[in-house]
Amino acid sequence: MGYSGFKIIKEGLFGQKGWKPVWRNPEPKPEYDVIIIGGGGHGLSTAYYLAKEHGITNVAVLEKGYLGGGNIGRNTTIVRANYFLPGNSEFYSHSLKLWEGMEQDLNYNTMMSQRGVLNLFHSDGQRDEFVRRGNAMINQGDDAILLSSEGVREQVPFIDFENTRFPIYGGLLHKRGGTARHDAVAWGYARGADQRGVDLIQNCEVTAIDIESGVVKGVQTSRGPIRAKKVAIVVAGRSSQVAAMAGIRLPIESHVLQAFVSEGVKPLLNNVVSFGMGHFYISQSDKGGLVFGGDLDFYASYAARGNLPMAEHVMDAAMTLMPAIGKARVLRSWGGIMDMSPDGSPIIDKTDTDGLFLNCGWCYGGFKAVPASGFAYAHLIAKKMPHKTAAKFRLDRFATGQDLLDEEGTGSQHNLH
């Protein structure tokens, strides 16, 4: 079933009775060519590109809960390509291009909105750093505009320009960045994969990975054993548990990241805006809610909810930057479990077990990566060779110290990102 404007009008006239479930709900087969563990954004996009780019369709995505119930449905939906380091830069640049073609490619409205991402700076030193980053973005072929304080005022007139502690010196505007509807991204890739023959199997938890003489043979699940020639792990916050099933101890620590949404207010914010002092960023959803967040709670956690100190810190930062929103009530807050790597960058790699692949370490930035991660992971699984956009996301970079991707320049250590 294809979607179109005509179809929506027709369904509106006939009581919306013609819509059908968007994917099948199949029983697991005894064997597949490829099993993908984890039905989040990355698992679903991997399945889609395996089918679309490589013609590999005898594939199952095994999800322990429901599709889109993990971080893919919990993030603050920001999409951008403003990375600095070679390795990250080309990868996120590729991802943004895939985002730009996604709705046509999937025939699915993911509400991709290139409303611009505006990062504010508050000192001369920070301006220099942003100029450098902006130039790196332009060199990569993406867009960046340096705005003066006046330029920022045209975009967001109501932030506190008079703040003496954190004056607004200007901002770096990345116009092609923006937001998308996170669930729709999961659903769009799920539908596309299902249409090409991929089995999406929900309520199916992987409990063991079968390995014989160094070769992967399949998995044990809550719905019985399933054999496979290749097994691909992509389970975000649960990466350590699933990798441990194959005897792998990962350079990952799981942390909780919170997000908040206010009651709906009239249109106020056109862009995504980030505060350069204290961790705070904000955008406005199409329903009018202000969607905002800050930093990790900063201690290892698997609780999908946060603690008060970070909630307060985020509210403090909000009031410092935008006192105007002080009367808006917070409707909801929640948390998601982040797979934090030591250098803050991801891993897409083979493992020492033949046929077993690994995709993790997305930290708090894996939503924007959903298309390019699936694309590169599918390539790695199909060809057993890394895709050129993701060749630096190696697992062994921590052991060797070579080509670490420490975007923030704080050091390759667990509690620093």
Add this chain to the structure above:
Amino acid sequence: MRLPCPLCGDRDRREFYYQGHALMLERPLRDAGDAAWDNYLHNRDNPAGETRDLWHHEAGCGAWIVVTRNTVTHEVLDAILVEKARV
């Protein structure tokens, strides 16, 4: 979350700096080899459940403590001074 500092009693989490898993106390010898150092610096069990981690009572008495707590429920089970954990 409140942590029971053995010297100060129950204190707000804000008073503490989080270092990471308590394996940081078992620093390998200089010539222990790359694998030992990689395990020490980067690789983690990262348990969903009971864990032991290192906190510094930075805005309090200044002690380093080993906290046993549950990463799923945030329940804090025990806290001892590092010097007691080391033996």
